[in-house]
Amino acid sequence: MATGNFASIVDQVKLDVLPKDPAVANAAKRKEITRTFITDTISVPTEEMYAYATLATLGDDVYHEPSTLALEAHIATLTGKEAALFMTSGSASNQIALRTHLTQPPYSVLCDHRAHIHKYEAGGTAFHSGAAVLPIIPSNTHHLTLQDVKDNIILGDDIHFAPTEVVALENTLNGTIIPQTEVVAISNYVRSVGVKMHLDGARIWHVAAETNTSIKELCDPFDSVSLCFSKGLGAPIGSMLVGPKDFIKKARWLRKLFGGGMRQTGILAASAAYALTHNFPQLPRVHALARRLEAGLEEIGATILSKAETCMIFYDPTPLGTTFDEIADRASALPEPLILGGSRLVIHIQTSDSAVDDFLAMVRQLAEEKKAAGFVKPEGGANGVIRDVYVRRVPK
Ligand SMILES: Cc1ncc(COP(=O)(O)O)c(C=O)c1O
Structure with a gap:
């Protein structure tokens, strides 16, 4: 029954x-991004990326979209694989990969205990694939080794166990690089x-940029x-x-x-192509800036928990007498x-x-204030451990 006219x-x-x-709001956002250290997913498309993307083809990707097909063909060649498939997200890509490999339970997936597929995909490996996960702590604390894999992989037909059908590595993992010899x-x-x-290989680009190894060589063992x-x-998506x-x-x-068949993806494929061409070459500068940040923190006296091998570092400010909360609060109160x-x-x-200069100046200032207030650096520094990549700060 009609309840109104079309105009209403x-x-x-x-x-x-x-x-x-919009110009003011987006300029503010672009500025904020330059001063945000939480993740690299918050980086935003530039005007140039948008301009390029709007010229993309207008097909429907469920029926094969031309710009998207061109991107898929390029990445297949770049990685030395037969075929490629554009996905909405890294989680979808990982989870659909596992679901495609795993067909008949029982089975398990062996990975590093810090792996994204294990810790940060909402339990997707169990949910989508019904797989047991074997999260392994690397014996060297840095990366899984052949011995770690041999010690933990489940083979054979003992009915007590879920045989391992996939070994999943992550490179970079928390910004660190697995030596390629170990991968092989x-x-x-x-x-x-x-x-x-x-x-x-969400951040395999960083490994290629840092080690001058081709993407194909890095992908060959997989x-x-x-x-x-x-x-x-x-790129945005x-x-x-x-x-x-x-x-x-x-x-x-x-x-x-899974509902991930997209439609007019040309604009996304073109953004990705723009990123490959114009943004990938910037990674050495990104890594150099991360090393500068690490060197500054070390010089001030913070403990480095995980070094700047690529674009991330993990640190502990305890030896300075301060906390993450205090640093974050001070940082958000800066002009x-x-x-x-x-x-x-x-x-x-x-x-x-x-942003790096301002962060280091702020931490230095905090450390000096603590010292002036009587804080004495503990012997041996801090013994911190990395607990979680994603910080769940409880709203005050
Ligand atoms: C190593 C790694 N893999 C996979 C993902 C998942 O990507 P997405 O957030 O696009 O699902 C992330 C996200 O940051 C990641 O860091």
């Missing part, structure tokens, strides 16, 4: 989401026992790889899953099943605020040099 329905439906003055050794062994290798455009590369043709064909089906979480500091292509 139009009135109910319409919406304007733009801020009052793990892969040679794992594949020799008939188990698949998956790489969460059956499937997920690579992200929306983190260090600064999207990841790519690569692997054998049949694997990607099945993954495309599962992507649709030009800095946005901080906890132990993790991430540098990205839009981090400004002055």
